[in-house]
Structures are given as C-alpha cells and as structure tokens.
Amino acid sequence: MTERIGLIGYGAIGEEIAAALDRLGERDKLVATLVRPRRAAPNAVHDAAALIAARPDVVIECAGHQAVRDYVPDLLAAGIDCILSSVGVLADAAMAARLDQAERAGGGRLLLPAGAIAGLDGLVAAALAGIDTVTYTSYKPPHAWAGTPAEQSIDLDSPIAEQVFFEGSAREAAAAYPKNANVSVAIGLAGIGIDRTRVRLVSSRKVDDPLGVIEAAGAFGRFRFDILALASPANPKTSALTGYSLLQCARLGGAWPIAKLAR
Numbered sequence: 282m283t284e285r286i287g288l289i290g291y292g293a294i295g296e297e298i299a300a301a302l303d304r305l306g307e308r309d310k311l312v313a314t315l316v317r318p319r320r321a322a323p324n325a326v327h328d329a330a331a332l333i334a335a336r337p338d339v340v341i342e343c344a345g346h347q348a349v350r351d352y353v354p355d356l357l358a359a360g361i362d363c364i365l366s367s368v369g370v371l372a373d374a375a376m377a378a379r380l381d382q383a384e385r386a387g388g389g390r391l392l393l394p395a396g397a398i399a400g401l402d403g404l405v406a407a408a409l410a411g412i413d414t415v416t417y418t419s420y421k422p423p424h425a426w427a428g429t430p431a432e433q434s435i436d437l438d439s440p441i442a443e444q445v446f447f448e449g450s451a452r453e454a455a456a457a458y459p460k461n462a463n464v465s466v467a468i469g470l471a472g473i474g475i476d477r478t479r480v481r482l483v484s485s486r487k488v489d490d491p492l493g494v495i496e497a498a499g500a501f502g503r504f505r506f507d508i509l510a511l512a513s514p515a516n517p518k519t520s521a522l523t524g525y526s527l528l529q530c531a532r533l534g535g536a537w538p539i540a541k542l543a544r
C-alpha cells in the first residue's frame with residue numbers, strides 16, 4: 282500500500298482527498314501539497330522541486346490541465362507515479378507524447394483512473410470483443426456550466442428543460458471544456474479511442490447533480506451505463522466521486538488505472 286502521497290491542487294477534489302485521508306486515519310500519508318504561493322494547504326509546497334524533495338511514492342494531480350503541463354513531466358522524469366484527474370490533457374497529442382517520453386525517461390507511471398465515471402471495465406473488455414460505437418452524454422444543471430464556453434452557445438438562464446450545446450469527439454470535448462470533459466478521454470482510452478468516441482454535453486434542468494451516461498454497441502453486444510454522482514459541495518462542475526477514485530488508485534499502489542489499460 283502507498284505510504285507517501287503528494288497532491289497538486291487543493292480545491293474541491295484536493296480537500297475531499299485530505300478529508301477522506303483524515304476519516305481513514307491516514308492523514309500522515311499526505312506528505313506535500315503543491316499550491317500557489319500564499320495558499321494554505323497541508324504540508325504546502327510551491328514548486329515541483331519541493332514536491333519531489335518530499336519523496337512521495339505517488340502524486341495525485343487535481344488542479345487542471347495547465348498544472349499537468351507545468352509539473353507532471355518533471356515528476357515522471359524523477360521516477361514518481363502520477364495519478365491524473367485532468368485526463369483530458371491527453372487530447373493534446375504533443376502533450377501526450379511529452380508525458381510518454383517522461384515516463385520512459387524516469388520510470389514514473391502515468392496513471393489514469395476512471396474519475397467521475399464508472400463502467401470502464403466493461404468498455405475495456407468490449408474493446409477486445411469488438412465495439413462499433415461509444416457515446417458519452419454528460420448532463421449537468423445549468424449553474425454547473427457557468428464560466429465555461431457553454432455560455433457562448435446557449436442561454437443558461439433559459440427555462441428550456443434540456444439544451445445540448447456540444448456534440449463532437451472526446452478529443453474536441455476535452456480541448457474545448459478542460460474542466461468538464463476529462464471523463465470523455467478516460468472513456469475514449471478505455472474503448473474505441475478519443476477520436477471515435479462521441480460526446481454530448483447537456484445543460485439540464487432535470488438533474489441537480491452530474492449525470493453521466495455511456496452507451497456502447499458492437500460485436501460484443503450493447504451496453505448502457507449511467508451514474509448520478511453527486512456534485513462536490515465546493516464545486517458544482519465536479520462529481521464528488523472523482524476524489525475517491527483518485528485516492529483509491531493511490532491507496533492501491535496504482536493498481537486501478539482502468540483507462541491506462543487501453544493506451
């Protein structure tokens with residue numbers, strides 16, 4: 282079991298992970314938290330060198346795509362396993378190649394857990410048996426899309442029950458909605474790839490929390506999976522389950538990175 286955990290970011294997910302470690306009686310495992318200067322956090326550090334110096338066995342990124350770009354290549358190159366929340370950063374092919382190169386150079390593993398979604402084990406199996414189509418639909422209440430490019434496509438204050446404001450590939454979804462469509466890339470990597478996986482993003486007055494639906498069909502049969510994962514109290518954009526997926530991946534020594542199987 283992992284003994285020394287580092288975090289990048291101490292927002293909704295980071296705080297949930299720290300609180301879960303408290304409840305588990307494992308708070309001592311959190312050896313460093315990389316935050317911006319003047320931000321308070323347990324064992325706060327402010328750059329990759331200080332995070333590396335804290336000797337974590339594994340670092341959990343829960344800060345966003347730019348933080349992956351800024352810190353994760355150095356950590357992998359230093360031989361430290363990294364668990365990503367911001368899986369969508371792999372939609373950028375140049376960044377994916379840079380991370381691969383850092384893994385090979387340093388020996389740290391890039392681990393991609395399911396995050397806010399589930400059911401990826403079925404997709405991984407079906408990928409071998411044969412899948413023709415995979416669609417992921419993310420329904421969130423209008424306020425969860427505030428501050429995203431959805432505001433340029435639709436009126437979030439409209440009384441319309443459901444508005445589909447994005448349809449495209451998982452790669453396009455993750456690039457356009459970096460804080461909202463990371464799951465699309467996890468689904469793509471587990472199944473038929475991020476270019477063939479179709480994504481729909483929906484502002485819905487029928488849900489109070491994020492509802493994720495995966496539909497897949499092909500030679501294996503067909504599959505529909507849906508999860509209503511309650512929003513984090515601190516961030517309506519984020520399903521609270523995400524932090525637990527990341528933390529279990531760390532606690533299990535990286536044994537649970539389902540999306541990675543297909544890379």
Ligand SMILES: NC(=O)C1=CN([C@@H]2O[C@H](COP(=O)(O)OP(=O)(O)OC[C@H]3O[C@@H](n4cnc5c(N)ncnc54)[C@H](OP(=O)(O)O)[C@@H]3O)[C@@H](O)[C@H]2O)C=CC1
Nearest residue numbers: 290291292293294317343344345366367396397463516519
């Ligand atoms: N895979 C999945 O299922 C999901 C993935 N995510 C990913 O997780 C990320 C975090 O989500 P969440 O916790 O809800 O977001 P929050 O906005 O609540 O928290 C993010 C935190 O990261 C900090 N941060 C950002 N950049 C840096 C940096 N360069 N250095 C140090 N700290 C930084 C922010 O600090 P400050 O406020 O100072 O900028 C903030 O405190 C999302 O952006 C998304 O990429 C989210 C939901 C689901």
Ligand SMILES: O=C([O-])CC(=O)C(=O)O
Nearest residue numbers: 397461462463464519520
């Ligand atoms: O938390 C969720 O429901 C999904 C999410 O934001 C993401 O995939 O980035």
